[in-house]
Amino acid sequence: TQLLEQSPQFLSIQEGENLTVYCNSSSVFSSLQWYRQEPGEGPVLLVTVVTGGEVKKLKRLTFQFGDARKDSSLHITAAQPGDTGLYLCAAGGTSYGKLTFGQGTILTVHP
Amino acid sequence: NAGVTQTPKFQVLKTGQSMTLQCAQDMNHNSMYWYRQDPGMGLRLIYYSASEGTTDKGEVPNGYNVSRLNKREFSLRLESAAPSQTSVYFCASSQQTQGYYGYTFGSGTRLTVV
Numbered sequence: 001t002q003l004l005e006q007s008p009q010f011l012s013i014q015e016g017e018n019l020t021v022y023c024n025s026s027s028v029f030s031s032l033q034w035y036r037q038e039p040g041e042g043p044v045l046l047v048t049v050v051t052g053g054e055v056k057k058l059k060r061l062t063f064q065f066g067d068a069r070k071d072s073s074l075h076i077t078a079a080q081p082g083d084t085g086l087y088l089c090a091a092g093g094t095s096y097g098k099l100t101f102g103q104g105t106i107l108t109v110h111p
Numbered sequence: 112n113a114g115v116t117q118t119p120k121f122q123v124l125k126t127g128q129s130m131t132l133q134c135a136q137d138m139n140h141n142s143m144y145w146y147r148q149d150p151g152m153g154l155r156l157i158y159y160s161a162s163e164g165t166t167d168k169g170e171v172p173n174g175y176n177v178s179r180l181n182k183r184e185f186s187l188r189l190e191s192a193a194p195s196q197t198s199v200y201f202c203a204s205s206q207q208t209q210g211y212y213g214y215t216f217g218s219g220t221r222l223t224v225v
Binding site for chain 1: 146152153159213215216218
């Protein structure tokens, strides 16, 4: 089983600040996904990265996959209160699509 | 398009009671999954079904059973509930796209065992 470590576990910032969340493992990933979860709801897929060194942008969110495919980061520029939520990384793409999830980063953006 | 529908949304059980959590998806996905989410532990896989007619254990299967009733429906049963099974349960489905899988999750069932 791949073990995914996310950091930080908690992040509390002011509106307009930038932030980065990290996802690391000692194993090589075949693919990595980032999800965002709001209270009382299930996680929603933000992005999937599959190629080492890949960078994807989704408006103010930038996702990066490490060259060795063992780590990933999520960077948010000019955070807004609407970005508040739980961010989860998940690795997998192995047999039958089973994903292993990190423990999550709880982000709070204060107005 | 409802996506993944889970019922019930909330449930309180007494220790030793049984119940079935229902999950249905309308996206014609082949694979379905059950996860539990506990504070500080992320999502842990209980059981999964790669395709209709097959089921396999995940990381934390003890105390649970599943049934893949048809391509749409995948249920999770607790035969004798224990307080350690207090958690939020999520069902998800996926379809391989371009070599990787994106999950669609239901909104969860919050279960408390007293």
